[in-house]
Structure formats: C-alpha cells, structure tokens
Amino acid sequence: MYLKELTELSGVSGYEKRVREFIKDKIKDRVSHIEEDVLGNLIARKEGKTDKRIMLCAHMDEVGFIVSNIEDDGKLCIMPLGGIDPKVVVGKRVTVGEKEIPGVIGYKAIHLQRGDVYTPPKMEEIRVDIGVTKKSDAEGKVRIGDFVAFSVESMVHGDWFSGKALDNRGGCSVLIDIINDDIELYYDTYFVFSVQEELGLRGAGISAEKINPDFSIVIDTTTSGDNPEFPSSRRSTELGKGPAITFAHSGYVIDERLFKWIINTAKGHNIPYQIKRRTAGGTDARRIATTLAGIPSAVISIPARYIHSPMSVLNLEDYNNTLRLISILLTKEVQL
Amino acid sequence: MKELIKKLTETNSPSGRESNIREVILKELDGYIDGYEVDRLGNLVVWKRGKTDKKILLDAHMDEIGVVASYIDDKGFIRIEPVGGVSPYNLMGGRILFLDVGIKGVIGVEGETNSDLQKNLKELNFDKVFVDIGARTKEEAERLVPVGTFGVYSAEFVDLGKRLVSKAMDDRIGCAVLIEAIKRSDPYHTLYGTFSVQEEMGLVGASVVAFNINPEMAIALDVTAWSDTPKGYKRMSIELGKGPCIKIKDSASISDRRVVDKLRNIAEANNIPYQIEILIFGGTNAAALQRTSAGIVSGTLSIPCRYVHSPCEMIDIDDAENAVKLLNALVEDSSI
Numbered sequence: 299m300y301l302k303e304l305t306e307l308s309g310v311s312g313y314e315k316r317v318r319e320f321i322k323d324k325i326k327d328r329v330s331h332i333e334e335d336v337l338g339n340l341i342a343r344k345e346g347k348t349d350k351r352i353m354l355c356a357h358m359d360e361v362g363f364i365v366s367n368i369e370d371d372g373k374l375c376i377m378p379l380g381g382i383d384p385k386v387v388v389g390k391r392v393t394v395g396e397k398e399i400p401g402v403i404g405y406k407a408i409h410l411q412r413g414d415v416y417t418p419p420k421m422e423e424i425r426v427d428i429g430v431t432k433k434s435d436a437e438g439k440v441r442i443g444d445f446v447a448f449s450v451e452s453m454v455h456g457d458w459f460s461g462k463a464l465d466n467r468g469g470c471s472v473l474i475d476i477i478n479d480d481i482e483l484y485y486d487t488y489f490v491f492s493v494q495e496e497l498g499l500r501g502a503g504i505s506a507e508k509i510n511p512d513f514s515i516v517i518d519t520t521t522s523g524d525n526p527e528f529p530s531s532r533r534s535t536e537l538g539k540g541p542a543i544t545f546a547h548s549g550y551v552i553d554e555r556l557f558k559w560i561i562n563t564a565k566g567h568n569i570p571y572q573i574k575r576r577t578a579g580g581t582d583a584r585r586i587a588t589t590l591a592g593i594p595s596a597v598i599s600i601p602a603r604y605i606h607s608p609m610s611v612l613n614l615e616d617y618n619n620t621l622r623l624i625s626i627l628l629t630k631e632v633q634l
Numbered sequence: 635m636k637e638l639i640k641k642l643t644e645t646n647s648p649s650g651r652e653s654n655i656r657e658v659i660l661k662e663l664d665g666y667i668d669g670y671e672v673d674r675l676g677n678l679v680v681w682k683r684g685k686t687d688k689k690i691l692l693d694a695h696m697d698e699i700g701v702v703a704s705y706i707d708d709k710g711f712i713r714i715e716p717v718g719g720v721s722p723y724n725l726m727g728g729r730i731l732f733l734d735v736g737i738k739g740v741i742g743v744e745g746e747t748n749s750d751l752q753k754n755l756k757e758l759n760f761d762k763v764f765v766d767i768g769a770r771t772k773e774e775a776e777r778l779v780p781v782g783t784f785g786v787y788s789a790e791f792v793d794l795g796k797r798l799v800s801k802a803m804d805d806r807i808g809c810a811v812l813i814e815a816i817k818r819s820d821p822y823h824t825l826y827g828t829f830s831v832q833e834e835m836g837l838v839g840a841s842v843v844a845f846n847i848n849p850e851m852a853i854a855l856d857v858t859a860w861s862d863t864p865k866g867y868k869r870m871s872i873e874l875g876k877g878p879c880i881k882i883k884d885s886a887s888i889s890d891r892r893v894v895d896k897l898r899n900i901a902e903a904n905n906i907p908y909q910i911e912i913l914i915f916g917g918t919n920a921a922a923l924q925r926t927s928a929g930i931v932s933g934t935l936s937i938p939c940r941y942v943h944s945p946c947e948m949i950d951i952d953d954a955e956n957a958v959k960l961l962n963a964l965v966e967d968s969s970i
Contacts, residue, residue, distance in 0.1 A: 345889070430822075494934050531764075532761055545702060546650060546717060548836075549838070550832065551835055573704075576716040577702070577704075587675065587838060591846050592673055592841075592843075
C-alpha cells in the first residue's frame with residue numbers, strides 16, 4: 299500500500315510526472331511491458347491465461363490549480379484544474395511548480411470583514427502568497443503556467459487514512475498492490491494510470507484505443523456523503539461498508555453483465571460491498587466505453603469523504619476489501 | 635404501422651437495459667434482413683444487401699429515459715435517480731414501473747408542513763421525491779425492487795386517431811420508421827439499420843456503432859420539439875402533421891449539407907411533405923456518427939413530437955408514414 303507516498307506527491311491534472319515516475323519505479327520489475335504514451339498515460343502489462351484483454355484504469359491526476367498571472371506585489375493569481383470548491387482552499391498550504399516553492403492561499407482576516415464572513419471568496423479573489431513582495435522576486439521562483447498543488451502530510455488514525463488527492467491515488471495504490479501481489483491473472487491484463495481525468499476524461503481514451511481491450515474496469519475513489527447533515531437516503535456511499543459498485547453515472551450506464559458479475563463475485567466471496575446511490579459525476583469508464591467499436595466497462599470505487607479538497611479520508615478496511623475484490627475478479631473469466 | 639408503434643412503445647427498455655426492445659425489434663425484422671449483429675455495447679446492427687457494396691446507415695436509438703432505484707429506507711420507500719433527461723415534475727401524479735418483476739409504484743413528495751410541501755413542489759428535485767410500491771417493510775421492498783433496478787414511466791399507449799401518445803415515442807417512433815423503411819424498401823446500396831443504446835445518457839451507442847461499418851452516409855432518426863401549442867416555442871417552426879423534419883442544426887451538430895440537400899431533393903421529387911428544422915437546443919446521434927473514425931457524412935431526419943421526455947409524448951402518424959416514404963425513396967435511389 300502506497301497511500302502515504304502517493305498522496306504526498308504533487309500531480310495535478312496535466313502535471314502528473316512525479317506520480318508517474320513513482321509508480322513506474324514501483325512496478326517496472328514486476329510487469330512484462332511498460333510504456334508511457336504521448337499524453338503521459340502509463341501503461342503496464344502482465345500476461346494471463348488467455349489472449350483476451352482486460353484493461354484496469356486508475357487516474358493519476360488530482361485537482362489543483364495553475365498560476366495564471368503574477369501581480370505587482372508578487373502574489374499569484376490561480377485558475378482551478380478540475381472541480382474545486384473555493385470554500386475549502388482558503389488558509390491552506392500549497393506547493394508551486396517544479397521547484398516546489400511553498401505557498402499559502404490566504405484570505406483577509408476575520409477582523410477585516412464585515413458581513414462577508416459567511417460568503418466564500420470567489421476563485422478570482424484567491425491569491426497564493428509565496429512570501430515575496432515584488433513581482434520580480436516572484437518571477438525568480440515561479441512562472442506563469444506552474445502548477446499549484448495542495449501540500450498536506452497524510453496521517454493514519456486507526457482504520458482511517460487522511461490525506462490529499464485520495465481521488466485517485468487510492469485507486470493507483472490498489473493497482474500497484476495488485477501488480478506486486480503476482481496473482482494468477484486470467485486475462486492479458488493492462489494496467490493504465492491515466493492523466494487529466496479531472497479535466498474531462500482526457501487521457502484514458504487514447505490508452506483504450508491503443509490496447510483495444512475486451513473489457514475494462516475503472517478503479518476510482520468516489521465521494522461518500524456520510525456527513526451527519528445528510529440523511530442516509532442522500533448519501534452516495536458510506537465509509538466502512540466496502541467497495542462501491544456503480545450501476546450508472548454521468549454519461550454511461552455501466553454494462554449490466556459486468557455490474558452483476560462484480561456483485562455476484564463479491565457475494566460469493568463474502569466481501570462487503572455497497573451499491574453507489576448517486577449518479578452525478580463520471581469516470582474514465584464513459585470515455586473507455588465509447589472508444590473504437592465499444593468497450594464494455596465497469597466502475598469499482600473506494601469511498602472517501604471530502605474529496606476534491608486538501609484533506610480527504612478513507613477507511614483502510616474499504617481499501618483492503620476493494621483490493622481483495624479486484625484481485626479475485628482478475629483471476630476469473632468475466633461471466634456474461 | 636400503428637400496431638408496430640404500439641408494440642414498440644409498450645416495451646420497457648430504459649438506457650442500459652435495452653435487451654427487451656432489442657428482442658422485439660429483431661423479431662419484427664425476421665425475414666426482412668440479410669443479417670444482424672449485436673455489438674459489444676449492445677447496439678443492434680442489421681443489414682439488407684443492395685446492388686452495390688456502398689453503405690447507407692440509418693440509426694434510431696432504442697433506449698428510452700427512465701429511473702433507477704438508488705436507496706430503500708427503513709419503511710420500504712424507494713429513492714430514485716434519473717436515467718437520461720427526466721424532469722421530476724413529469725413524475726408528479728404518475729407511476730413508475732420497475733423492470734423485471736413489473737412492480738408499479740406511485741410518487742410521493744417530502745413535506746413536514748404544508749408550506750414545506752408547497753416549497754418542495756415549487757423547487758422540486760430528485761432528493762425530494764420517493765417511490766411508494768406499497769411495501770409494508772424494508773425487506774419486502776428490497777426483495778421486489780433491489781437497489782440498481784431500472785424503471786420507466788408507467789403510461790399506456792393512447793390512439794387519438796392521427797395523433798398517438800406514448801411514454802417512449804422518443805425514440806421508438808424512430809425505431810418504427812426504421813423498421814418500416816427496412817421492410818418496405820428494395821435498397822440500391824446496402825442498407826444498414828442501427829438500433830443504438832444509451833442515446834439518452836449522451837450518445838453512447840452511436841459513438842461506436844458505425845466504427846466498423848464505414849458508411850457513405852448516416853442519418854439519425856429521432857424526435858424533435860414542437861412549436862404548435864399555446865405559447866409554444868416561438869423561435870422555431872415545427873408543427874405536427876406537416877411532414878418529417880430535415881434538420882439543419884441543433885446544439886450538438888450541424889447536418890452535412892449533402893444530407894440536407896439529398897433529403898430535400900428526394901422529398902420534392904416525390905411530393906413528400908417535409909419541414910426544415912432548426913432546433914435551438916438538444917441533439918441527436920448524428921453528432922456522434924459524424925465524428926466516428928475519420929468522419930461520416932451525417933444528418934438527422936426528425937419526427938415532430940410534443941411534450942418530449944414526458945409520459946405523454948405525442949406524434950402524428952402521417953409524419954411517420956411520410957418519413958418512411960422519404961427514406962424508401964432515398965435508399966432506392968442510386969445516387970449518394
């Protein structure tokens with residue numbers, strides 16, 4: 299399990315290099331083939347018992363920002379990469395660019411506010427403070443176009459793991475574990491670590507086109523919603539109840555046969571699972587399914603709280619059960 | 635043709651659950667086609683050989699909008715999520731039919747006070763509605779309608795003479811027109827009919843259905859909006875009974891001029907009434923067909939339909955008959 303290492307790396311959409319290099323280093327000796335495609339997706343292959351192909355896909359990118367301008371006082375204007383709620387970013391520590399310059403997303407102190415305490419700042423009003431006072435000083439450290447990533451140390455507390463970017467380093471870690479576990483794969487198995495999912499499923503399609511698998515399973519980390527303010531009918535998933543299996547999400551109804559096969563496998567092996575209750579939001583499954591002549595796809599997710607913010611939480615039992623379920627699925631032939 | 639329309643619209647098959655309608659269509663075409671294939675996403679592809687190997691593709695999507703059970707509470711009330719563009723207002727006073735077991739349920743709205751209820755009705759969304767299948771316990775509801783069960787509007791077919799009403803005119807009327815066109819025509823070029831899946835989820839089936847066909851021309855057959863009701867859309871000109879509509883554009887695609895000109899010329903030459911359509915919103919499978927592989931010359935022929943996406947979609951049988959005549963003339967023509 300590499301949750302700690304993976305969640306402490308910066309890899310916002312379009313800037314996945316550090317994550318890719320880390321994963322490559324962990325798996326390169328355990329796979330029969332590894333390559334990086336032109337968009338930056340990392341594709342690893344392990345042979346199975348048949349020539350039929352299955353593709354597993356986890357996106358490497360996390361939501362973050364890009365530096366869009368440097369102001370006269372040296373503060374950085376930023377634009378979001380992926381869906382970020384401005385309420386959750388003020389007062390947070392960030393890392394800017396390849397040189398990993400530390401910064402802070404500040405906001406005016408409560409003393410300077412009147413009625414605006416309860417109105418969150420707009421993205422246009424947010425600046426990154428990197429501790430300089432002049433534009434020229436800032437320009438010595440960062441450039442327009444540098445990424446801005448949340449900078450958070452992870453922690454383990456009992457069954458819980460907290461850190462940033464669990465969406466989707468959780469999925470990446472599961473795939474690395476599967477590769478290193480050396481299970482008896484049924485299919486010729488392709489592990490794809492995709493780029494730019496958070497910007498609109500941009501990376502996975504070209505990998506699917508290259509591999510042309512018979513089936514695909516997307517491994518993602520999905521929103522939970524087990525906050526006390528939500529009645530249980532409105533929760534998407536709940537932590538501690540096992541991997542979440544999706545019947546439909548934005549832009550795609552999951553292949554019915556794969557959906558049932560996954561549920562039957564979980565039941566047959568007494569692995570706890572839950573059916574994801576919400577259909578909002580999408581995954582790479584939509585892109586993969588509509589590639590070439592069509593690739594039946596499914597989605598299995600680790601539930602996590604507070605995703606797309608600087609701190610998210612998952613349950614380690616859920617992680618282990620997700621890993622178990624996918625490991626078992628990969629030893630079997632898809633039952634249609 | 636009315637009988638066919640009745641049969642097709644009374645078959646319940648929302649997006650992602652098209653096996654029922656696929657069987658009905660295949661049975662209907664028995665003896666009229668030279669072959670068929672069900673592709674990996676579930677699209678039904680049929681063909682009827684002509685005098686040349688050049689191909690013309692006509693597409694109608696076979697899915698309809700629907701709902702899916704997402705949560706069952708302690709008392710056995712079922713929460714639902716939309717499958718495709720379902721307005722919660724269209725659920726009011728109606729019934730839902732859950733597939734497989736054929737269980738019907740009625741719709742309720744949350745409200746702890748009268749003003750609460752009025753407010754919820756005013757700002758209705760899927761969080762505020764639930765389905766009551768008359769279950770006395772949670773266990774009973776879970777047995778009859780397990781989470782992940784798909785449903786459709788429960789609304790009967792109504793024959794009003796020239797005008798016909800159904801929950802699924804979108805796009806079973808397109809399927810009916812395509813079936814009749816295949817049955818009645820003696821195509822000059824090879825005719826491909828595609829009955830595609832998951833259009834309502836975002837053109838899923840049509841994104842891949844033509845990938846291995848490579849036709850000279852593709853035409854999507856779908857419903858369009860209307861402007862001939864009290865205070866109907868005044869920026870458009872589409873009336874029921876004035877003929878099928880040759881689409882110029884909608885929000886998703888601009889019809890290829892060659893398709894538009896060809897349809898118009900054939901309609902004029904054969905004295906078939908037609909309308910010219912500019913739809914100020916919406917889209918059809920033409921958008922996906924057009925962008926398949928290296929591109930396909932594509933357009934849309936529409937059937938005017940009132941109250942689209944409601945349980946009571948209304949069409950005029952003459953428009954459907956004239957669409958079949960127009961398509962017959964098109965596929966029997968030697969020029970492309």
